[in-house]
Amino acid sequence: xxxxxxxxxVALIGNPNTGxxxxxxxxxxxxxxxxxxxxxxxxxxxxxxxxxxxxxAHILDLPGTYSxxxxxxxxxxxxxxxxxxxxxxYPDVAxxxxxxxxxxxxxxxxxxxxxxxxxxxLVINMADRMDRKGISLDIESLEQKLNTRIALVSSRKGTxxxxxxxxxxxxxxxxxxxxxxxxxxxxxxxxxxxxxxxEHELYKLWLVITQDxxxxxxxxxAVPVPDTSSFNTKSRSELKRLQQREAIHRxxxxxxxxxxxxxxxxxxxxxxxxxxxxxxxxKVWGYVIFFAILLLMFQAIFKWSEYPMDFIDQSxxxxxxxxxxxxxxxxxxxxxxxxxxPGIGGVVIFIPQIAFLFLFIxxxxxxxxxxxxxxxxxxGMRRFGLSGKSVVPLISGAACAIPAVMATRNIESWKERLIxxxxxxxxxxSARLPVYLIIIALVIPDERFMGxxxxxxxxxxxxxxxxxxxxxxxxxxxxxxxxxTRSFFVVEMPNYKIxxxxxxxxxxxxxxxxxxxxxxxxxxxxxxILWFLASNGPSERFDNAEQIITERHQGENLSEGELDTExxxxxxxxxxIGIVGKAIEPVIQPxxxxxKIGIALVSSFAAREVFVGTLATIYxxxxxxxxxxxxxxxxxxxxxxxxxxxxxxxxxxxxxxYAFAMQCMSTLAIVKRETNSWKWPMIQLxxxxxxAYVTALIAYQVLK
Amino acid sequence: xxxxxxxxVYIAVTIAIGFLVRKFLLPKxxxxxxxxxxxxxxx
Amino acid sequence: MKTTxxxxxxxxxxxxxxxPIDIIPVKLFEMGCLPGNEVELLQVAPFKDPLYLNINxxxxxxxxETALLIEVEKINETxxx
Numbered sequence: 001x002x003x004x005x006x007x008x009x010v011a012l013i014g015n016p017n018t019g020x021x022x023x024x025x026x027x028x029x030x031x032x033x034x035x036x037x038x039x040x041x042x043x044x045x046x047x048x049x050x051x052x053x054x055x056x057a058h059i060l061d062l063p064g065t066y067s068x069x070x071x072x073x074x075x076x077x078x079x080x081x082x083x084x085x086x087x088x089x090y091p092d093v094a095x096x097x098x099x100x101x102x103x104x105x106x107x108x109x110x111x112x113x114x115x116x117x118x119x120x121x122l123v124i125n126m127a128d129r130m131d132r133k134g135i136s137l138d139i140e141s142l143e144q145k146l147n148t149r150i151a152l153v154s155s156r157k158g159t160x161x162x163x164x165x166x167x168x169x170x171x172x173x174x175x176x177x178x179x180x181x182x183x184x185x186x187x188x189x190x191x192x193x194x195x196x197x198x199e200h201e202l203y204k205l206w207l208v209i210t211q212d213x214x215x216x217x218x219x220x221x222a223v224p225v226p227d228t229s230s231f232n233t234k235s236r237s238e239l240k241r242l243q244q245r246e247a248i249h250r251x252x253x254x255x256x257x258x259x260x261x262x263x264x265x266x267x268x269x270x271x272x273x274x275x276x277x278x279x280x281x282x283k284v285w286g287y288v289i290f291f292a293i294l295l296l297m298f299q300a301i302f303k304w305s306e307y308p309m310d311f312i313d314q315s316x317x318x319x320x321x322x323x324x325x326x327x328x329x330x331x332x333x334x335x336x337x338x339x340x341x342p343g344i345g346g347v348v349i350f351i352p353q354i355a356f357l358f359l360f361i362x363x364x365x366x367x368x369x370x371x372x373x374x375x376x377x378x379x380g381m382r383r384f385g386l387s388g389k390s391v392v393p394l395i396s397g398a399a400c401a402i403p404a405v406m407a408t409r410n411i412e413s414w415k416e417r418l419i420x421x422x423x424x425x426x427x428x429x430s431a432r433l434p435v436y437l438i439i440i441a442l443v444i445p446d447e448r449f450m451g452x453x454x455x456x457x458x459x460x461x462x463x464x465x466x467x468x469x470x471x472x473x474x475x476x477x478x479x480x481x482x483x484x485t486r487s488f489f490v491v492e493m494p495n496y497k498i499x500x501x502x503x504x505x506x507x508x509x510x511x512x513x514x515x516x517x518x519x520x521x522x523x524x525x526x527x528x529i530l531w532f533l534a535s536n537g538p539s540e541r542f543d544n545a546e547q548i549i550t551e552r553h554q555g556e557n558l559s560e561g562e563l564d565t566e567x568x569x570x571x572x573x574x575x576x577i578g579i580v581g582k583a584i585e586p587v588i589q590p591x592x593x594x595x596k597i598g599i600a601l602v603s604s605f606a607a608r609e610v611f612v613g614t615l616a617t618i619y620x621x622x623x624x625x626x627x628x629x630x631x632x633x634x635x636x637x638x639x640x641x642x643x644x645x646x647x648x649x650x651x652x653x654x655x656x657x658y659a660f661a662m663q664c665m666s667t668l669a670i671v672k673r674e675t676n677s678w679k680w681p682m683i684q685l686x687x688x689x690x691x692a693y694v695t696a697l698i699a700y701q702v703l704k
Numbered sequence: 705x706x707x708x709x710x711x712x713v714y715i716a717v718t719i720a721i722g723f724l725v726r727k728f729l730l731p732k733x734x735x736x737x738x739x740x741x742x743x744x745x746x747x
Numbered sequence: 748m749k750t751t752x753x754x755x756x757x758x759x760x761x762x763x764x765x766x767p768i769d770i771i772p773v774k775l776f777e778m779g780c781l782p783g784n785e786v787e788l789l790q791v792a793p794f795k796d797p798l799y800l801n802i803n804x805x806x807x808x809x810x811x812e813t814a815l816l817i818e819v820e821k822i823n824e825t826x827x828x
Contacts, residue, residue: 071774102805104803243773244781247776247777251781273806277799281790340716371808376793379792379795489809489810490775522724525721526720529721
């Protein structure tokens with residue numbers, strides 16, 4: 001067997017806020033990829049690191065966790081991976097990342113990992129802050145007490161990374177002996193446990209038992225552990241008491257260890273943190289600063305990204321034109337020019353907004369400010385059944401509900417998390433924006449009132465409506481949902497740090513990529529199908545449109561252009577999609593829409609951003625003449641009233657419909673995955689769409 | 705006799721439908737119980 | 748009435764005495780919230796909730812309702828020289 005090509009499998013483990021990701025980025029550079037763990041939407045980051053000539057390490061960056069007692073799906077990944085010795089991701093060596101300033105707490109996880117009898121390296125990160133904080137370390141003493149090798153690292157300055165590589169390379173010489181004897185907390189119990197399952201490691205058995213008592217059942221298929229349910233000699237509260245004893249036991253050991261190896265000069269500490277906290281969590285200034293940051297964020301997302309978006313829009317329009325001229329004429333060329341290219345354009349156009357959003361969010365998180373926002377907002381949010389931690393998902397929801405729903409994972413209370421998931425899609429996501437923009441431009445006068453532009457006001461009102469709908473329905477759900485569990489809230493308040501450019505850049509690139517390739521594929525597939533449905537029909541009438549229309553208008557002396565328009569619109573009416581549109585017309589007529597809007601509406605249930613594209617297809621199929629979609633839409637008349645199809649009443653009705661309706665298959669899919677049932681996404685779909693229909697109906701009937 | 709372009713269109717549409725069906729109707733693997741389906745008090 | 752973390756004033760310190768294990772999440776005592784450890788109240792959010800603490804060197808915030816469950820003994824610090 002050739003062993004020279006073998007990669008050393010390394011798992012990076014650590015508390016959140018220890019700079020674990022920075023270490024990962026330093027080790028792997030851009031040589032990394034982000035995927036998902038099978039079956040769940042927990043991000044899996046892995047990369048390759050060259051250790052020396054011919055030897056590489058495969059590095060897996062595990063989700064941040066405070067201990068091996070999982071309280072969330074992300075943390076559970078760490079435990080399942082470490083319990084499964086036969087799994088393909090089971091590491092050869094564990095690298096535990098700690099923050100020199102929080103060494104005491106960070107070592108708790110380290111002592112647990114050591115109990116798994118894995119070769120373990122301890123990385124003490126943020127070494128650059130030691131001087132300022134008056135910390136001195138006796139590495140040798142620590143190595144001896146903790147039974148490990150230590151790398152003192154500053155991921156910010158890039159020092160000590162070579163030491164990690166060196167230690168990984170030499171992992172076989174690492175001790176696998178635990179440093180704390182956990183079974184000392186209840187000797188007889190642990191002896192019995194070991195006797196009952198002699199072939200298993202004791203600490204793993206204990207983790208399996210407490211995991212079952214605390215959180216989710218471990219996936220038995222993934223983890224080859226014995227069925228410990230027969231070994232139920234302790235009640236839940238006794239187990240919890242033991243866990244507390246375990247924590248105390250570990251802290252005693254850690255305190256003893258640090259007493260010798262860790263010195264801190266208190267007078268050098270303090271300072272910046274306290275001052276910043278006083279300002280950023282101030283009862284007035286705290287909110288002022290937060291809203292100022294929000295304002296800046298929205299300014300960036302909507303105003304600054306306008307320019308790249310216009311550019312993308314125009315580029316794809318000309319690309320489409322170009323394809324039509326250059327490729328040989330035929331149906332497949334039409335598919336490319338009318339379906340594929342606009343479809344890809346519809347995805348690419350969101351890149352600037354998504355990138356700006358993640359730029360801001362990752363800066364706020366990296367700097368440590370986000371925890372202060374959570375702290376500041378918790379009380380207010382709780383009144384609506386939400387948590388301070390719901391702020392991040394709600395803000396993210398202004399870009400896209402998909403990452404927003406995933407960002408709810410760190411909310412401890414299930415009820416608060418569920419409510420956040422359910423109401424987030426009300427936030428005005430960027431996919432609604434193009435719909436809003438085109439309809440506002442059509443029906444709201446571009447005039448000023450007291451210096452304020454009506455169109456701008458309407459757009460702002462729609463964002464406000466989205467937010468009010470979100471917190472309002474949260475309040476109702478809060479009153480309706482009954483829960484037996486207490487809600488808990490523990491937020492670490494990390495140190496303030498200047499965000500590292502590299503970390504921020506990698507986050508932005510990764511998140512944008514996953515949007516483009518995740519949501520993008522769906523949008524693309526839908527636009528292909530839509531195009532097909534609009535260009536094919538089931539009956540003779542579709543196929544013989546040209547003949548039928550030519551005969552019908554014989555002797556009327558129509559120009560070539562007019563005749564083509566007539567043919568195309570007749571064809572559309574008889575295409576598959578036209579038939580669907582006609583079929584739902586009675587339902588949407590009271591809202592002021594015709595069958596063409598109906599088609600756009602139906603296709604929007606796959607994804608809202610399809611709306612403008614669909615209308616573009618529908619109205620452009622109708623005419624050869626040049627002109628923007630907006631101009632064509634403005635010319636449409638309502639066959640019922642004879643007036644303009646897009647007027648104030650039908651426009652406002654459409655805007656409200658889009659504000660409330662749940663028209664995003666991807667969000668439904670993600671909600672299903674996060675709640676693990678079809679119940680909640682279905683409730684979302686039905687209720688949000690019902691609210692949308694009713695408000696749109698009222699708006700049209702009142703304004704008409 | 706359908707021309708090559710028509711065939712290509714049908715292939716593209718089939719791929720698109722196949723992709724959506726796989727994405728939404730046939731989840732690859734049954735995900736396990738999460739901290740969510742019950743009031744398990746995930747602490 | 749017993750003194751809890753919620754009864755501390757800003758800047759005051761206490762020693763944790765008793766914790767109702769059954770209703771306090773494991774996560775909290777893993778963060779160092781254990782009997783015998785020192786706790787300092789650093790900040791109180793607007794509307795008096797949540798509380799921002801330094802427990803055993805860890806900086807974290809918890810809600811008032813949780814803080815009310817954790818009994819402490821106030822340390823009467825002599826002002827530093």
